[in-house]
Amino acid sequence: MATILIAEDDHAISDLVAYNLERAGHVPLAAYDGLTALEVARRDKPDLILLDQMMPGMDGHGVLRELRRDSRTQGIPVIFLTAKAQAEDRIQGLELGADDYVTKPFSPKELVLRVASVLKRCEHTPGSVIAEYGPFTFDKNALKFYIDKEEVDLTATEFKLMVYMIEREGQTLNRNDLLSCVWGYSHQAQSRTLDTHMKRLRQKLAPYADCIETVRSIGYRFLLPGRRPRQEPA
Structure with a gap:
């Protein structure tokens, strides 16, 4: 309720x-x-x-x-x-x-x-589940996100999107899968919703905005700083 x-x-x-x-x-x-x-x-x-x-x-x-x-x-x-x-x-x-x-x-x-x-x-429970990926730190229960130990204000949707991408670091993520897994539904009309959230995330990730790559005609890929993309099956 x-x-x-x-x-x-x-x-x-x-x-x-x-x-x-x-x-x-x-x-x-x-x-x-x-x-x-x-x-x-x-x-x-x-x-x-x-x-x-x-x-x-x-x-x-x-x-x-x-x-x-x-x-x-x-x-x-x-x-x-x-x-x-x-x-x-x-x-x-x-x-x-x-x-x-x-x-x-x-x-x-x-x-x-x-x-x-x-x-x-947007659900979270008391306590702290900390995950670190390079310069990025997540407190998954408190929905807090840090870059180089400095807190960055993300909405709950932006936070879930970041977690979803970084846990699949190096993988090319299909637009429909991102919409379904983060928003709970997928529809062509919502593609702009995804693009707008990615734009906002890139702004908030500065100076690591390039970690989010656009994969043309497919979706997006997240790469940690200094990482080369992994080879994916053809």
Whole structure:
């Protein structure tokens, strides 16, 4: 059971989403404008936020920027739920740090599955499981990531993507496999989602951005600094 904030100015859509989340065992909270959404997020610290992009007071992009700047809310996963379906809108939302992007009209069943997928990859338990790979260190339970012992702020999705790639270091990873294993589903329309997350990861990995290689027409490969790619079966 998770507490989920629905930041949506259309009351009918908010009620529909809340009904389906309750049926799935979650506890919905509602906010009908951007400023109220920020207030509720800071006060109640929900497990996940469903965020409309066009709201009065402050739009979804503005809300997400404030969420990611605030230490109290920067780790809360966010799924955009919006009528803005253009690729540029999706990319902008993901670059701001959203974990997923669902366009209207939407299937309530699919939305609940997307929520479950994001919650699953954000799970962590007390304690510490440390893994080190060259200059990179992961605390898998605390979802913390370090480069040269300095902490780097990754979203839960970025963290899972990094772990998935680095544990398969040197292997060429198919785009569909990455989408399925990290996001829990694979669809051609989500390829830009993957590309946007890779772009953000490269920015955060500086000066090791080149560790993520694009393999044309296939996907991506992660190589530790100074490593040559392993020969793969033909």
